[in-house]
Amino acid sequence: MSRGEQCSLPKDMPEGLDPEQRTEELMKAVNVGKSVVFSRLTGAKVITSNYAGTTVDFCQGHIRVGKGKFDIIDAPGTYSLQPTNKSEEVAVEMLKQADIVVIVLDSTNLERNLFLTHEILETGKPAIIALNMWDEAQHLGIDIDQDMLEGALGVPVVPTVALSGEGIKDLVDKFDDARTSELEPTIDEARWINVGTIIKNVQTVTHKHHTMRDRLEDVTIRPLTGIPIAIGIIFLAFWLVRFIGEGLITFVMDPLFELYRPAVMDLSNMLGGSGWLHDMLIGSLINGDVDFLESLGVLTTGLYVPFGMVLPYIVAFYLVLALMEDTGYLPRLSTLSDNIFHRLGMHGYGIVPLMLGMGCNVPGVLATRNLETQKQRFIAATLLAVSVPCMAQIAMIFGVLGSHGPFYIFLVFITLFFVYITIGLILNRIMKGESPEIFLEIPPYRRPVLRTTLKKTWMRVQGFLKEAVPWMIFGVFFINILYTLGFFDLLGQAFSPLMESWLGLPAVVAPVLIIGFLRKDLAVGMLLSLGTLMSPMQLVIAVTMLTMYFPCMATFIVLFKELGLKGLVQAIMVMFIMAATVGGLMRLILIGV
Amino acid sequence: MEKTLAIMKQGESGIITRMEGGEEFKRKLRTIGIREGKRVLLVTKQYFGGPVVLKVDGRDTSIGRGMARRIFVDV
Ligand SMILES: Nc1nc2c(ncn2[C@@H]2O[C@H](COP(=O)(O)OP(=O)(O)OP(=O)(O)O)[C@@H](O)[C@H]2O)c(=O)[nH]1
Ligand SMILES: [Mg+2]
Numbered sequence: 157m158s159r160g161e162q163c164s165l166p167k168d169m170p171e172g173l174d175p176e177q178r179t180e181e182l183m184k185a186v187n188v189g190k191s192v193v194f195s196r197l198t199g200a201k202v203i204t205s206n207y208a209g210t211t212v213d214f215c216q217g218h219i220r221v222g223k224g225k226f227d228i229i230d231a232p233g234t235y236s237l238q239p240t241n242k243s244e245e246v247a248v249e250m251l252k253q254a255d256i257v258v259i260v261l262d263s264t265n266l267e268r269n270l271f272l273t274h275e276i277l278e279t280g281k282p283a284i285i286a287l288n289m290w291d292e293a294q295h296l297g298i299d300i301d302q303d304m305l306e307g308a309l310g311v312p313v314v315p316t317v318a319l320s321g322e323g324i325k326d327l328v329d330k331f332d333d334a335r336t337s338e339l340e341p342t343i344d345e346a347r348w349i350n351v352g353t354i355i356k357n358v359q360t361v362t363h364k365h366h367t368m369r370d371r372l373e374d375v376t377i378r379p380l381t382g383i384p385i386a387i388g389i390i391f392l393a394f395w396l397v398r399f400i401g402e403g404l405i406t407f408v409m410d411p412l413f414e415l416y417r418p419a420v421m422d423l424s425n426m427l428g429g430s431g432w433l434h435d436m437l438i439g440s441l442i443n444g445d446v447d448f449l450e451s452l453g454v455l456t457t458g459l460y461v462p463f464g465m466v467l468p469y470i471v472a473f474y475l476v477l478a479l480m481e482d483t484g485y486l487p488r489l490s491t492l493s494d495n496i497f498h499r500l501g502m503h504g505y506g507i508v509p510l511m512l513g514m515g516c517n518v519p520g521v522l523a524t525r526n527l528e529t530q531k532q533r534f535i536a537a538t539l540l541a542v543s544v545p546c547m548a549q550i551a552m553i554f555g556v557l558g559s560h561g562p563f564y565i566f567l568v569f570i571t572l573f574f575v576y577i578t579i580g581l582i583l584n585r586i587m588k589g590e591s592p593e594i595f596l597e598i599p600p601y602r603r604p605v606l607r608t609t610l611k612k613t614w615m616r617v618q619g620f621l622k623e624a625v626p627w628m629i630f631g632v633f634f635i636n637i638l639y640t641l642g643f644f645d646l647l648g649q650a651f652s653p654l655m656e657s658w659l660g661l662p663a664v665v666a667p668v669l670i671i672g673f674l675r676k677d678l679a680v681g682m683l684l685s686l687g688t689l690m691s692p693m694q695l696v697i698a699v700t701m702l703t704m705y706f707p708c709m710a711t712f713i714v715l716f717k718e719l720g721l722k723g724l725v726q727a728i729m730v731m732f733i734m735a736a737t738v739g740g741l742m743r744l745i746l747i748g749v
Numbered sequence: 750m751e752k753t754l755a756i757m758k759q760g761e762s763g764i765i766t767r768m769e770g771g772e773e774f775k776r777k778l779r780t781i782g783i784r785e786g787k788r789v790l791l792v793t794k795q796y797f798g799g800p801v802v803l804k805v806d807g808r809d810t811s812i813g814r815g816m817a818r819r820i821f822v823d824v
Contacts, residue, residue, distance in 0.1 A: 235777070235780040236776070236777075236780040238773075238776070240777060264807075265782075265806070265808055267782060267806060268780070268781060268782035268806070268808070271779070271780050272780065344776065344779070348779065348784070374792065374793075377792060377793055377802055377809070378759070378792075379793065379794075379795050379796050382793075487811070490811070491795065491799075491800055491802060491811040492795065494799050494800045494811070494813075495795060495796070495797055495798070495799040498799075498813075503813070504800065504811065593800070593812065593813020593814070593815050593816055594800050594811050594812065594813050595777065595781075595810075595811070595812050595813065595816065596810065596811045596812075597781060597808065597809075597810050598802070598808075598809035598811060
């Protein structure tokens with residue numbers, strides 16, 4: 157789900173270059189609403205969340221104003237033009253390319269935001285300022301004299317409420333008035349003094365009372381109350397995902413597939429119930445009927461795994477995640493868990509890649525860009541790839557082991573948890589490089605807007621469908637070809653010593669591990685058809701190995717992009733060593749010699 | 750009395766007097782709004798040497814304990 161997940165453009169987007177075309181860039185401190193402004197301006201869909209570092213790459217869109225056409229770029233947020241992490245580097249890089257800059261400010265946090273504004277204006281780029289979150293500022297009793305601010309900075313200033321779209325039209329109308337400010341390049345001290353003076357002149361704050369929101373913020377961040385609340389919220393989140401996921405399966409997907417079954421059976425009869433084409437499309441009939449899990453045909457298992465089993469959990473997970481993101485709870489969780497993550501060589505922000513990674517490892521790996529050092533990024537990305545199953549895998553783990561009881565599922569997760577902790581502790585010890593401490597702005601709690609929450613969930617679900625479904629169907633296709641060619645028997649023979657003596661698994665599992673490279677969930681699905689050959693403990697080992705030993709194709713590619721070849725090779729070494737060790741240990745502990 | 754943020758108690762507040770450390774460190778703090786002359790409230794400290802949460806200009810920020818030891822406050 158690489159770029160598609162982060163940003164997607166409307167279909168009717170005008171293409172082609174235009175002589176009038178100019179590049180416009182949105183930029184400003186983190187978490188001020190740039191991405192919301194961007195999607196208001198261009199109609200493009202982008203992921204927005206209530207924490208700093210949501211946008212890690214740039215996203216481009218277009219808008220027509222009069223006869224001119226603007227290319228608009230949404231960049232990650234930054235605190236200053238001297239970047240401290242990879243996504244801030246992207247932001248600074250984008251600024252260089254822009255013809256005009258739209259500086260989006262958080263009106264409730266003007267003073268902090270003005271420093272970067274000052275820096276940008278000094279570069280001499282024509283700019284225009286959006287005073288975003290205007291609604292919240294008014295609510296908090298913060299009044300900003302817009303004309304005076306315009307005078308002080310020398311560029312147009314427009315109040316906006318990106319969430320509702322207020323002021324966006326005014327902003328567009330002012331694009332042509334973007335000007336170069338008169339502010340001269342200067343040193344930090346002078347900037348601060350100037351910012352101080354501007355604030356004193358333009359901003360009046362009416363005293364605000366201690367609100368319910370403040371109390372909630374305090375209670376959830378103080379460890380005494382915050383830690384129990386966090387544990388409660390995490391359990392609630394998991395429970396919700398299961399509840400919604402299972403509900404969707406039982407009441408929506410399974411009935412749909414039952415409606416679909418007669419059609420597949422008709423097709424099966426038409427094809428004569430056997431033969432190459434039948435095997436490819438329908439797969440093998442089990443007791444004379446289609447088994448959506450075990451038949452392994454493109455139109456049976458190839459559709460049922462992604463839609464019937466995984467999709468419901470994906471929807472459920474992203475819905476719950478969106479709630480956590482949009483309320484602003486994640487940075488609090490980062491703070492409360494910082495201690496643990498720091499010992500693993502990261503800091504509290506490590507929880508963001510972890511959470512995103514449970515949906516899909518790809519955006520999880522991308523989110524590591526918000527960590528400051530190479531060491532932290534390597535550890536976070538490697539841990540994800542080795543020990544964090546994505547939602548597709550999790551759904552399949554439930555699918556394979558669910559019938560044997562929750563204890564076996566628990567065994568898989570507790571093993572993965574120990575692997576996560578162990579690799580983190582070891583890598584933190586042996587890797588050179590710094591692990592800086594946490595440094596994280598905590599946004600106020602915001603009430604999630606149903607429409608945005610649903611939109612975001614839908615975007616991510618679409619991302620899953622676009623990326624995963626073709627792989628899944630291709631995977632089933634591929635399996636059938638290899639199967640027909642007798643390749644699997646060969647593989648089974650080649651790997652049987654390793655499988656049997658080291659992992660205590662039957663040789664037929666070897667091909668499954670190979671298929672895992674294409675799609676892990678599909679491989680776990682294949683295990684189901686081998687279920688009768690294996691004891692529950694063997695299944696636990698096989699499922700855990702599948703999760704650990706190699707990332708899926710998409711994750712593999714993003715790891716290469718983010719870590720480089722050397723990093724990728726190192727990550728894979730960690731992976732093999734850990735998978736082999738853990739596999740052997742599990743065999744000893746769970747099955748005996 | 751001047752003391753570091755790290756030894757302030759939950760709910761205590763004061764004015765930031767100085768920060769110790771490299772220029773980059775100080776700049777990072779300042780750009781996010783934590784700088785000399787600002788009133789700071791210690792919202793809470795996490796257990797076992799975990800991060801310190803402070804409030805400046807109505808906005809909370811989490812910083813590591815090591816950083817907190819290098820920020821001096823007049824309470
Ligand atoms: N009340 C209010 N909330 C807003 C407004 N604009 C954006 N938000 C909320 O502010 C949060 C941050 O919005 P984003 O667009 O993700 O911020 P960003 O600047 O792109 O953040 P990064 O990409 O992380 O730097 C989201 O929860 C938005 O829903 C606004 O005008 N009013
Ligand atoms: Mg953004």
